[in-house]
Amino acid sequence: MALGKDYATQECSIASALEVIGERWTLLVIRDAFYGVRRYNDFLVHLGIPRAVLASRLQTLTAQGILEKRRYQESPPRDEYVLTDRGIALWPTLRALGLWGREHLTQRRLRIFRHADCGTELGPYSDCPSCGTVVAVGDVEVVPGPDLSREPADPVSRALLKPKRLLRPVETDPA
Template identity: 40%
Template sequence: MKWKELEEEPCSMARTIAVIGDRWTLLILRECFLRTRRFEGFQTALGITRHLLAERLKKLVRQGILRRVPYQESPKRHEYILTQKGLDLYPIMMAIVHWGDTHMVDERGRPLLHQHRNCGKNFDPVMVCSECGEPILAKEVHTHPGPGARGPLAQKEMEAPARKPKARRKVA
């Protein structure tokens, strides 16, 4: 499968990867969530070339993830603001950060802590079922074709086998 064909796949993950699946786009989004808005700010924070940055920002605007808002007239300059579609990427970004905080930190610990304004506590993001509120674990999820499935996906069920927890032996 070619990179350009991903957005045509009958798979939500493939379509999402087609939009945000390269390293520069993810890092630009990280900066957006850290309140960076201006071209120079992105360039300084990331060390990315002007050409690559302009290309990625145009794509994010075209996809409706960012909107371009003028902040200066002469010369004309713009800020890049997350749209609702862009803000909806926050759980994905936090899941990546949490994985990195769990598996990729060195002896100094986490580079950033995330504090919930409402309660004032530092937190770890968690994913829960929208119906029952229980944590979601890969082994406890069953998938089946939905109304948008086409091709091989529509013909076969994909299932992560749900395993019952093993009874623990008591050690005397």
């Protein structure tokens, strides 16, 4: 966010948060990380983000302790980017933002979030109405909603058509 002037004058935790995750594309990268996207190329094709911007965002998110860069194979050396606890703690924010967008902007049900244990759709605060508990992020299952396109262009979106748990890695088609 460091553009000429930052929000430093603000004594406010919202401003501090926006310093870190308020830049263009940043929150979408984090959203994808919740969806199980972990690799540079998958972020690239799924977001349609310029390569240089993605590299920069991944670096600052890693530096801020929101993502963790983890070597998952040597030769060729390949790293994946995974959410840390600090990153996972952003789930309520993302959830609130998504709900607002759905209700006041798109009016469409693109993705549905359910409690994996019982299949009940989550309440606004990631609570399970039937179990009466707050559902941990890892126990949330995402399924495509009725208004989501069934034939997306990129392989990552296609992989996301299958129901899956948040945080679990997506399996991109080797096709």
